[in-house]
Amino acid sequence: MEIIDLGTVPSSSENYLTFIDQMCDTLELDFASYATVNPVTGVVHGYANYPDSWKMHYMNRNLHRVDPTLHKASLSIAPVDWQRFERDQKFQSVFKAAGDFGITPQGLTVPIRGPYGDRGLLNVTRSCSVEEWDKLKRHIMGNLQTAAVHLHDSVMRTNGLVSALGYSALSTREKEVLQWTAAGKLQQEIGDILSISHRTVEIHLRSAREKLGALTTVQAVGRAIGMGLIHPR
The missing domain is CATH 1.10.10.10 (Winged helix-like DNA-binding domain superfamily/Winged helix DNA-binding domain)
Structure with a gap:
């Protein structure tokens, strides 16, 4: 998969969002979001190409506090399919209104772990049949993990987190x-x-x-x- 080399462009939210848009187009995904927490300051660095209306709905209701695609998935070292959360009440509370915003509850979380205990999460969604989703996952998983690590490492470097944590x-x-x-x-x-x-x-x-x-x-x-x-x- 040919993707933007984030190390060759100036650090900015627009470039990260362009990367996410290009990744979605290349891997045939609908939407994606990335987030990491600075282990030193606790500041969250996040980027997403979801519709603004869904972002506002999500933030105004503080859904990040209960979202299992963040909290439970972050405990895994392997990608987590959201099918695992189908009977999770917290997952239902987060995504019960998602359809009104064009967001499907069918997705995947790719956890990223860095060399200093730093962690990131890349979430992606795709509205399609379960059979199509299973086939797509098998086809793109390697590229998706590569893109997740590339994005995480770039955010870590350009936000000064690597120098703050030490080599x-x-x-x-x-x-x-x-x-x-x-x-x-x-x-x-x-x-x-x-x-x-x-x-x-x-x-x-x-x-x-x-x-x-x-x-x-x-x-x-x-x-x-x-x-x-x-x-x-």
Whole structure:
């Protein structure tokens, strides 16, 4: 999926909303919202392309205080389909009037966890049959998770949250391994360059992924570059 590189454009709400709009168009979704809480100040950073009327309805009734797509989903490390909340009274209280605003209660929450205990939530919706929804989810899940991490990491960087929380304590060797990985070298090649075994390279990569809160090595490299720990080649 080709998406806006938020690291190459000025930080602004419009650019985040443009990213969300483009993601919805590309992945055939209706609406999406993203939110994270600054672990230092407690300030909420949120962006959504929902209709203004639904936003006002939601905020005026303080529905964020009871919304299980926020509170319960944030406890998960895997994406949460809202079908799980069908019998949840709080979910019903939040979405019982959603149809009046063109919002479907059919959706998905993607939790994002960063390297400093920071967390974000990307919520998306799509009005369609259950069969179509299940098929769409399988098709877009990988791209949706990539977009969620990209958006979260950009918000963290551009709002100064990374510098406020401090860099992850990557060892010199972990940085070297990630740097050579960013240069396109394979584990065996990195081992030869650094005079260590390819298994030791994997150990350093696994440790770096854990410290950076990354699920994959590619994600770890991206986060390390974004945080200035290594440099793109």
